Amino acid sequence: IAGITQAPTSQILAAGRRMTLRCTQDMRHNAMYWYRQDLGLGLRLIHYSNTAGTTGKGEVPDGYSVSRANTDDFPLTLASAVPSQTSVYFCASSEIQGATEAFFGQGTRLTVV
Amino acid sequence: AQSVTQPDIHITVSEGASLELRCNYSYGATPYLFWYVQSPGQGLQLLLKYFSGDTLVQGIKGFEAEFKRSQSSFNLRKPSVHWSDAAEYFCAVGSGGGADGLTFGKGTHLIIQP
Numbered sequence: 001i002a003g004i005t006q007a008p009t010s011q012i013l014a015a016g017r018r019m020t021l022r023c024t025q026d027m028r029h030n031a032m033y034w035y036r037q038d039l040g041l042g043l044r045l046i047h048y049s050n051t052a053g054t055t056g057k058g059e060v061p062d063g064y065s066v067s068r069a070n071t072d073d074f075p076l077t078l079a080s081a082v083p084s085q086t087s088v089y090f091c092a093s094s095e096i097q098g099a100t101e102a103f104f105g106q107g108t109r110l111t112v113v
Numbered sequence: 114a115q116s117v118t119q120p121d122i123h124i125t126v127s128e129g130a131s132l133e134l135r136c137n138y139s140y141g142a143t144p145y146l147f148w149y150v151q152s153p154g155q156g157l158q159l160l161l162k163y164f165s166g167d168t169l170v171q172g173i174k175g176f177e178a179e180f181k182r183s184q185s186s187f188n189l190r191k192p193s194v195h196w197s198d199a200a201e202y203f204c205a206v207g208s209g210g211g212a213d214g215l216t217f218g219k220g221t222h223l224i225i226q227p
Contacts, residue, residue, distance in 0.1 A: 004156075033214065040122075042203065042219035043157075058214065090156060098207030098214045099145050099164070104156035 003027070004105035006091050012111045013081050021076040021108050023091035031097035032074040033058075034066060036087040037107070043090065049074055050097050081112045115140040115206050117218035125224040126194050134189040134221050136178075136204030145207035146187040147215070148178055152200045160202075163187065174198070199225045 007022045025032065030051045035043040035058075045058030049068040063085060065077045074093075078085055088109050094102040116139045126132050138144055145164050149157040161172025168180040178189045187204060204218045 031214075035217075040219065042119075043217040045214060045216070048214050056214075059216075092157075092215075094215070101147070101159045101162060102157075102205075102215055104158075106156045 004091055004093060004103055006089075006105035006108050008108060009106070010109040010111075012113060013078075015082055015112055016080050019078045019081055019110070021078075021089055021091075021110070023074045023076070023105060024072050025074075025091075025093040025103070026072065027093060027095075027103065028071055029093035029095050029103075030071070031094045032068065033092045033094075033097075033102065034064070034074070034076045035090045035092065036060065037090060038087050046076065046089075048097065081110075083112045086110060086112045115144070115208060115216050117204050117206050117216055119202075119204055119218035119221050121221045122219070123222045123224065125226055127226045128196055129193050132189075132191045132194045132198070132223070134202050134204075134223070136187045136189065136218060137185050138187060138204070138206040139185065140206050140208070142208075146178075146180060147205040147207065148172065148176070148187070148189050149203045149205060149217075150174075150200050151203065151220075157203065160189070194223075194225055196225045196227070199223055 005024045033048045034046040047066040049055045052071045091105045092102040094100045118137045147162045148160040163180045201220045207215045
């Protein structure tokens with residue numbers, strides 16, 4: 001079944017540790033995104049990529065990094081996790097950034113303690 | 114920068130009653146507008162979208178939305194809600210390929226009363 005796969009589904013992480021959230025899509029979409037969802041704040045864009053090889057910063061990029069080595073994969077890395085990064089993280093993709101339907105993964109629930 | 118406002122954090126509607134969820138956007142050019150629904154513990158699913166043409170758009174699950182440029186609004190409606198419609202609803206505005214990407218509102222939590 002085509003779509004977005006995120007891993008892990010959930011994770012408890014000690015503060016200061018490094019963590020990479022994985023995201024893979026099989027729809028050959030050009031654009032990919034990482035959002036964090038927090039109660040009362042909706043979805044906030046962390047980083048995006050318009051096409052393989054390019055990335056950009058969203059609304060809340062501090063403490064996160066991304067890479068886009070190929071079309072399918074868009075990992076999100078927390079270099080040194082802090083409790084404020086406790087959130088649900090969603091990866092998404094679309095054919096064209098901001099112009100076509102975005103398809104979402106099921107999310108990764110991350111707790112930093 | 115583009116932005117989306119959903120004025121209602123929570124809305125409670127009786128089953129069978131009509132529904133309208135409000136969405137106002139801010140964007141300098143012609144917007145690409147979307148409504149998504151999120152059931153508990155799930156990702157987001159697209160309900161409908163507007164790019165151009167007829168300002169009344171039909172979506173899945175009996176939902177529709179009307180684009181009103183003069184009011185910068187894109188309100189979501191349903192004539193008769195079902196208990197299964199209880200969920201979180203997000204309005205989003207896209208830049209149509211521009212650098213601003215896809216920006217979401219903070220969501221409206223819909224509660225259905227029996």
